[in-house]
Amino acid sequence: MTRVSKSTRKTYNTKSNKYRNVKVPGNNVRIKKIKKKGRILSKKKCFISQKINRFTSKKKKSLNRPFGDKIHHSVLKKIIILRSFNLKANKKICLFKYNILQTKK
Structure with a gap:
């Protein structure tokens, strides 16, 4: 895998700014933004x-x-x-x- 830089201005690895390297056709590597998961119902929040x-x-x-x-x-x-x-x-x-x-x- 080659190194890929984030195209956004915000480069910090926070909860809302997660990326994953993804291989695309043509032997290229791109980054894919990962969405935050929704709240899990098994966690008891009252x-x-x-x-x-x-x-x-x-x-x-x-x-x-x-x-x-x-x-x-x-x-x-x-x-x-x-x-x-x-x-x-x-x-x-x-x-x-x-x-x-x-x-x-």
Whole structure:
């Protein structure tokens, strides 16, 4: 690969200014601008706490929880309840299937 310079004025390697070398027909190398990826939904960002914490100091915003990180407590409560409900439902289904298998033998 040959070295290719950026054609823009901004040459710093920041989050919004990423490039990749790409081979094009004719044995040439060009640069391709990489777009920023969208927000991943698996990362838990709580919009309730963002609205509440907008005017609070940084010292009061930080939390140290073993589970849930920086989610608002009401949202975290819902997540825990839903997870436990799903676990109980799965256990019942497994027991039901196991009982059916035992009765067939």
